[in-house]
Amino acid sequence: xxxxxxxxxxxxxxxxxxxxxxxxxxxxxxxxxxxxxxxxxxxxxxxxxxxxxxxxxxxxxxxxxxxxxxxxxxxxxxxxxxxxxxxxxxxxxxxxxxxxxxxxxxxxxxxxxxxxxx
Amino acid sequence: xxxxxxxxxxxxxxxxxxxxxxxxxxxxxxxxxxxxxxxxxxxxxxxxxxxxxxxxxxxxxxxxxxxxxxxxxxxxxxxxxxxxxxxxxxxxxxxxxxxxxxxxxxxx
Numbered sequence: 370x371x372x373x374x375x376x377x378x379x380x381x382x383x384x385x386x387x388x389x390x391x392x393x394x395x396x397x398x399x400x401x402x403x404x405x406x407x408x409x410x411x412x413x414x415x416x417x418x419x420x421x422x423x424x425x426x427x428x429x430x431x432x433x434x435x436x437x438x439x440x441x442x443x444x445x446x447x448x449x450x451x452x453x454x455x456x457x458x459x460x461x462x463x464x465x466x467x468x469x470x471x472x473x474x475x476x477x478x479x480x481x482x483x484x485x486x487x
Numbered sequence: 488x489x490x491x492x493x494x495x496x497x498x499x500x501x502x503x504x505x506x507x508x509x510x511x512x513x514x515x516x517x518x519x520x521x522x523x524x525x526x527x528x529x530x531x532x533x534x535x536x537x538x539x540x541x542x543x544x545x546x547x548x549x550x551x552x553x554x555x556x557x558x559x560x561x562x563x564x565x566x567x568x569x570x571x572x573x574x575x576x577x578x579x580x581x582x583x584x585x586x587x588x589x590x591x592x593x594x595x
Contacts, residue, residue: 404584414531414574416584430583464530472578473521475542477530 371395373465373478380484386453388485391465393446398424401467403448404474405439417463420448427434455485489513489580493587499595502565508590510558510575513582520533522560524571525589531574535560557591562592570594 376390391403404430405417422441429437438451448465463481466474490513500506510520518538523531535540535551538558548563562569568575 392494410525413588414576414586416582416586418582428582471536472519472534472584473533473576474523474531475536477532480530 371467371476373467373476375463375465375478375481378482378484380486381455383485383487384455385455385485386451387455387483388449388451389463389465389483391448391450391478393448393467396457396467398441398446399443401469403439403441405437405448405450406464406466406474406477407461408464408480409458412461419468422448424456452483455483457485459483460485474476488583489516489577489585490553491577491585491587493575493590495590496588497593500513500565500594501595502567504555504565504583504595506562506565506569506592508560508573510553510560510587510591512556512558512577515555516577516579518554519577520551520553520558521576521578523574523576524569525574526568526571534573544549565592567594 372394374392379387381387399422402419404419409416417433420427420439421440435451440449465478492511494509520538522535525531539551551559552559572589572591574589
């Protein structure tokens with residue numbers, strides 16, 4: 370069974386950096402992209418970017434470019450998403466997801482709540 | 488960027504009845520469209536990809552149709568577990584991958 374298990378909730382102050390991990394199992398990590406999606410409270414889904422674990426190449430959404438860093442650690446089959454210069458608007462649940470053979474997301478991690486508050 | 492627009496924002500339907508949800512793309516996405524539902528406190532779950540192919544384990548009461556710019560998700564006979572928020576997503580022209588704003592399906 371394919372599983373993506375994310376790290377736990379975080380509380381950060383404005384200006385800080387948060388790093389969330391996503392450990393995969395049940396498939397070969399380097400076979401498929403890992404994506405990250407943001408969901409603010411009561412809001413919809415917003416794609417942040419992806420990493421190709423095979424070569425580490427990344428693509429970021431324009432909105433997050435310059436503040437987000439997505440990486441893949443093939444030694445632990447873990448993807449990571451780092452968001453810097455946090456502000457209150459970054460309070461959200463962050464999901465990792467893999468896209469398998471197509472560019473639809475399946476499955477998703479369970480989500481990680483990041484709260485940005487002074 | 489392709490903008491995805493879902494309608495209606497909220498749909499009230501009785502259990503056992505049919506629900507029809509719409510998704511429109513600002514330009515053609517061919518059949519490169521997926522549908523998800525999301526229950527409170529849970530991650531989204533894939534229902535449909537390729538506009539009309541059910542994902543593994545998804546019941547036959549869920550069906551998707553459409554191509555180009557107009558898409559429909561139909562749930563033929565609503566069960567209690569179907570009341571959730573539904574999102575469409577295009578993966579034809581990216582980056583960025585884009586989602587609709589969601590349709591909340593609630594019990595009437």
